[in-house]
Amino acid sequence: MASTEHFTTATSEMDEEKEAPPPQDLTLGWVRDALVRQEDSIVFALIERARFPYNAPAYDPSLLPQQGGRSLVEAFARGAEVLQAKFGRYQNPEEVPFFPDDLPAPSVIPYNFPEVFHPASAYVTENNAIWNMYFNDLLPLFTVEGDDGNYTSTAAADLVCLQALSRRIHYGKYVAEVKFRDAPQDYMTAICAKDRDALMKLLTFEAVEEMVKRRVLKKAMVFGQTVTLEDKTFDDETKYKVDPAVVARLYDEWVIPLTKDVEVEYLLRRLD
Numbered sequence: 001m002a003s004t005e006h007f008t009t010a011t012s013e014m015d016e017e018k019e020a021p022p023p024q025d026l027t028l029g030w031v032r033d034a035l036v037r038q039e040d041s042i043v044f045a046l047i048e049r050a051r052f053p054y055n056a057p058a059y060d061p062s063l064l065p066q067q068g069g070r071s072l073v074e075a076f077a078r079g080a081e082v083l084q085a086k087f088g089r090y091q092n093p094e095e096v097p098f099f100p101d102d103l104p105a106p107s108v109i110p111y112n113f114p115e116v117f118h119p120a121s122a123y124v125t126e127n128n129a130i131w132n133m134y135f136n137d138l139l140p141l142f143t144v145e146g147d148d149g150n151y152t153s154t155a156a157a158d159l160v161c162l163q164a165l166s167r168r169i170h171y172g173k174y175v176a177e178v179k180f181r182d183a184p185q186d187y188m189t190a191i192c193a194k195d196r197d198a199l200m201k202l203l204t205f206e207a208v209e210e211m212v213k214r215r216v217l218k219k220a221m222v223f224g225q226t227v228t229l230e231d232k233t234f235d236d237e238t239k240y241k242v243d244p245a246v247v248a249r250l251y252d253e254w255v256i257p258l259t260k261d262v263e264v265e266y267l268l269r270r271l272d
C-alpha cells in the first residue's frame with residue numbers, strides 16, 4: 001500500500017521554523033512541512049506583486065527594441081538567472097531555472113547539497129507550464145488594471161512569484177521520491193506499465209489537498225489584511241491585499257495539479 005502517513009501536516013510552530021536542507025532519510029512529513037512553509041513565501045510574493053498595477057508595457061516586446069522580441073519581463077528574468085547561476089543558485093537541486101540554455105557555470109565553491117533525487121528524474125521541469133500559467137491566467141486575477149511606470153520593479157516582483165511557485169511545484173520530486181521509497185512495489189508496477197493514471201491515483205491524497213487549499217485561503221486572509229491597532233475580526237467588508245479566493249484557486253487549479261505532474265514525470269523515470 002502507498003503510504004498514508006502524516007495526514008495532518010505541520011503545526012503553526014513549524015511555520016516559524018527556518019527551512020533546512022532535506023535530510024537523506026527523507027519522510028513524507030518532512031516534505032509536507034516544507035510545502036507548508038513555502039505557502040508563506042508564495043502568499044507574500046503575490047502580495048508584493050499586487051502593490052503594482054498590471055503594467056502591460058512590461059510584457060510588451062515593443063518596450064525593448066534592442067532585445068530581439070523579448071519583453072522586459074523575459075529579458076529581466078533571463079538576465080537575473082544568468083547572474084544567479086554564476087553565483088551558484090542552481091547548484092541547489094530545489095532551484096530550477098526558467099531559461100536553462102546558456103546559463104554560465106557557477107563560479108562559487110560548491111556546497112555539498114544532499115543528493116536525494118534519482119539521477120534520471122532530477123531534470124524534470126514544468127517551468128514552461130508555470131511561466132504560461134502565471135502570465136496568462138494568474139496575473140490578471142490578482143492585479144488591478146493600470147500603468148504606474150514601475151516596469152523593472154514589476155518584473156522583479158514577477159520573478160520572485162515565479163521562483164517561489166517553481167520551487168514549490170518542483171518539490172513534487174521530493175514527494176515522489178519519498179512515496180516511491182515507502183511503497184516501491186506499488187509504484188514499480190505502474191512505472192513498468194508506464195501507467196500515468198495508476199501513478200496519479202497512487203500519489204493522490206484528496207484529504208490532504210483539501211487541507212492545503214483551506215490553509216492557503218486562511219493564510220491569504222491573515223497575511224493580506226491591513227494591520228491596525230484596533231481590534232478587528234474578518235467580515236465581508238475586510239479588504240485583502242490579494243483576494244484569498246484567488247490564492248485558493250491558484251492552488252486548486254494550478255499548483256497542486258502541476259505538483260502532481262512533476263511527481264508523475266519523476267516516477268516515470270525512477271527506474272531508468
Ligand SMILES: O=C(O)C(=O)C[C@]1(C(=O)O)C=C[C@@H](O)C=C1
Nearest residue numbers: 175204205206208209212256259
Ligand atoms: O502531500 C502529498 O502527498 C503531495 O503529493 C502533495 C500534494 C500537493 O500538491 O499539495 C499533491 C498531491 C496529493 O494529493 C496531496 C498534496
